[in-house]
Structures are given as structure tokens and as C-alpha cells.
Amino acid sequence: MLESYERFPTNFLTAHVYFTQDAEDATLVARSVQGDAAGFATLVERYQRVLYTVAYRMLGNPDDARDAVQASFLKAFERLATFNPEHKFFSWMYRIVMNECLNLIRDRHPEEALTPALAAAGGPFDTAVVHERQVQVQAALLQLSPDYRAVVVLRHFAGLSYDEMAAALGVPSKTVKSRLHSARQRLGERLLGWRTE
């Protein structure tokens, strides 16, 4: 009975689970530094999808997301030799991607609206409803401050733990936890009518 109250960790409910492969990543990084092209190519292939998702959720625009991910991998490659193998490659990558996204957001002109890209209209009613809801959620995400948005995105779309998010964002775990709580509260207020704290 009590088990029914258990909830799987966020994002692990979905089919898209990103199991990190730390040891393998470290090997691939080492190979890449030695000039093995396939090594870095494997890392790109392994993480490009989740990193693109993270960038898209942060930026709300496919072109910007693509630019951010590309620039991140380029920076990562350029600095590969400085990568500390004691750390996790994916945490490092998330940090680079997140910084790239935050820089893009910071440099945006104020008049640029943070609205999600809408897909073409049409289709069955249910699909339209689901789509509309997703647009609302994405819009609500984009209305969060970048700091709050980052923790929600990393938690829900990259499946990072508090410590991993802390490493990616360069803040203490407690800050991550606090931001995540506040971010969810704001999203709940906007999306589900939660009472303002």
C-alpha cells in the first residue's frame, strides 16, 4: 500500500533516460585528446540529443538551441585537454551548454519575446490539446528566470541529481534544491493555479 506513494525520479518516467557512462566517457575523452576522431564523435553522438533538448528548453528556439549545442561541443573540444578526468564529462558538458544558453539569453535584446516555437496548426483535437498544453508549459518555463529555468531543465530533461546540477551550474547543492523548489512553485502557480507562496 505504501509503495503506491512512491514516485520514480522525475524524467525516469519517460522513455528517454540518459544513463551516463562515466568510465566510458573518460576513455573516449582520453582517446580524443590523443587524436582519435571517433572518440569525440562518439561523445557527440551520445550527448547531442539530451543537450539539444536542454538547450531548446532553455532557449525556446530550435536555431538558438542548435547554435548553443554546436558552440558547446566546439568549446569542449577546444578545451578537452584541460578537462579533469576526475570529473564527469557530462556534467562538464552540461555546464558548458548551460553557460552558452545563459549567455545567449543575456545577450538577447529585451524586445525579443521568449516564446516557444509553435508547430504547424492542425491535426486531431486531442493532439491539438496536448500540443497546446505543451506550448503552455514551455512558455511558462521561458517565463522563469534563467537560474530557475536551468534547474528545472536539468532536473526534468537531463535527469541530473542535485549534486550533478550543482556541478553543472557551479552553485551549491542546497542552492539547487532551493531554486528547484521555487521554480516549481512558480510553474505551479502559472500552470495549475497554485496559491502564491
Added chain:
Amino acid sequence: MSVRLEIESLLQARVDGTLTDGERAELNRLLATDRDVRLRAAEIDALAEMIDALGDVDPPAGMTDQILSAIATHAVSVPVAHNARIATFESNTSRAAHSGARVDGGTVMGKKMMWGLAAAAVIALAVLNYTGILPPKEGTEGTVGAAKRYSASQIRDTDVALGDTSAQEFIQSPVFEQMMRDEKVRQALADKDVRQALASPGVAAALASPGVAAALASPGVAAALASPGVAAALASPGVAAALAQPQLAAALSAPGFAGALAASPSLRVALSNPGLAQALASPQLAAALAKPGVAAALGSQGLTNALAKSSPGVVMQGQAFKAVGDAGLRQALNNPAFAKAFMNADFRNMLASPGLAAALASPQLQAALASPGVAAALAQPGMAAALANQGFAAALQNDAFAKALASPGVAAALASPSLAAALASPGVAAALANPSLAAALANNPGMAAALASPGFASALAQSKFGEAGLQKGEQ
């Protein structure tokens, strides 16, 4: 729903899967006993599920390729040791990312162009480096620029490793610049079939030739490469081996050869013939192929079909093959019978005779050669000897005779072995150069039929009779 902060924290931790055993037990107790906690848990679950429902976003098609291409294009190197050559990628990329454009080599390009160029760059780098055109230098650290997917099942991961300075030197070379600025090259290298062909070990080995590398800069080669059929041909081990020859590499850049490759499926089939490929590796033939006319001749279906079925090495390495470059002969080679005859050594020797080569420039003769009957007649073994006769060759330069050749009657007469023997006579051959006789042959079916008569031909072979008969014919 409002719950105490510590309970809220537990509920958040539950969503995030970070509860300790003690926390989980405490929360479960609260959930079982406190309705407000259950309601709040449901709210948080609902929110989490709404967020999760957004799901992943599919990256743009080919993003991995684009990333790897961009690395190669920007010549980014791993900044290690004392030998690091750090590109100004960071500032460029940052600026470009914010402006919607890319900066490459000091040139501001639109996104679309940049993607195409980058895709081509990584392929070129992967192939060229793999093949040894860009050998890693001692003491340098590696540069990644090749996509694993390009090597796929044909090139092992370990085979694709780019040396950084050599790769960068290549990127900065005029050849690379020329390649990347050529839209056809970019399009060609972006073609999946071309990439697969380039990734095959055989082609890769062929591309190790510096001449081939240089040839890649040729727009003609690029256009040829853009054809899937050409790519498939290049993937043929025999063709690839042939391409490894510097001379053939030079021929590859000849507009005619590349054009023939692109235009002629039969040539591509023929090129897959190991014997032909081997023949193509002949320095003499390769040099000949560099001539546009000869290269274009390879596009002749008749020739290539014939070559594919015979011993092309023997055929093509002879001096006679150079005559293939002539437009008239090319046209004739489209005739299957003539192409078959071309496989005959005597016939080829005949074609190599200076007199006949000149005769082949005649539009009339070219038209005659296009006639199946004439082609078949000329392909006779006995006729070859006649054709090698300079007098007959001179006669062929007579437009009237050439025109006469195209008439069905003359063609049928020429098919007569006895006439062929008679034509080997210098006197008869010389007589045929007479415009009047040629005109008579063309206009008088009976005379053409008479030519095929064994007795008449035999008489013609006797010089005196021939001279007399021909003089009579003039009247």
C-alpha cells in the same frame, strides 16, 4: 494546498528521487495519514508530469555531422603542450552565434552556406587524413574532425585519426580553400553515396595519391563525384586501384574524363572491369586519357561494352587506342559491330595509321562510320588490311567516297571478303579516291553489287584491270 516547509521539501525530494530511507518512511507515514499532504503530493506529481510530458526534442537532422564538421572547419585543435595552435574559434563562434551568421576564415557566411561547407570539410578531412594525405606529424596532438559514421563499417575507428597541424595545414591550403568554395564539391561531398564511396578502403587508398587530392579541386571531378553512379564506380576495388596511379589521377581532373564518368553508365560499368581498371593504370593510357577527346571516348557505350567483355588492357595500351579520341571514331564506336571490331588488333592498328586518322576527321566518313553496314564491313579482318593501306586511307578522305560508303549497296559490297582483298591493292585503293568512281558507287546500286562479285573484285585486284576499269568508270 499548504503544507509545512519540511514536508514540502520531502515531497520535492520524492519527485526527484532523492529521499533517504528514513525520509521515505516518514513521508509515507504522512501520506497515509494526512489528506493535505496527499493532495499536495498529487499537485506536485501533476506538475512534474506536465513538465516531463514535454519530452525530448529531436535535434536537427545531421546535427552530429554538423558539429564535427564545424570542428574541422574551424580547425580547432586540442590545446596541449607547446605545440598547440588554437584557433580563434571562441570569439568567432560566440559572435556568430549571437549574430546568426558564422565566421569562417575571415569570411562572414550565411548559416546555410556554412553548414554545407562544414559538412564537406569533415568528410574531406576524414577521407584525406585516413588515406595518408594528411599524415600526422610527430610531436603533435590530434585534432578531431572525422565522424565515426563516415567510416561506418568500412573504416575502423582507429583508422580515422587526424593530426592537428597537418589537418590545419590542409585546411589552410589553396586546394582545400578551392574545394570548399566550390559548391559542386560541397554538394558532392555531402552526398551520402559519395561519402560511402570515399569511405571505402579501396577509394581511400586511391585517394592517397597527391594527384587525386589535387584532382578533387577540379570542378569537373566534383561534378562527376556528385553522380551516385560515379561514386559507386569509385568504390570498385579495380577502379580505386587504377586511381592510385598518378597519371590516372591527372586524367581524373580532365574535363572530358570526369564528364564521361558522370554521363556514361557504361563507362562506369566498364571501369568496374578489373582488366580495364588495370589498363587505366597504364602511364601511357593515363596520359592519353588526360586529353579531353580520349576521355570522352570512354563514354562511348559501344567501346565500353566491348572493353568490359574483352582484354581491355591489351586494347587500351596500344597506340591505336589514342585514335579513339577522334570524334568520328567515337561516333563509330557507338555502333556495336564497330566496337566489336575495335577489339581486333589489326583493326586498331589500322585506326592508328596517320592517313586514316586524318580521314576520320571527315564529316562524311564519320557519317559513314555511323552506318551499321559500313561499320560491320570495316570490321572484317580482311578489310583491316585494306584500311591500313595508305592509298585506301587517302580514298577515305574523299568526301564522295565517304558518302558512297554510307550507301547500303557499298556497305554490302564492302562486306565481301574478295572486295576487301582487292582493296588492299594500292591501285584499287588509289582508284577509289577518284571522285567520279565514288559518285558512281554511291549512285549506282548495280556497280556496288558488282564490287561484291568475287570475279570483279579479283579483277580489281589486278592493278592493270583495276586501272582500266576505273578509267572506264570515270566515263
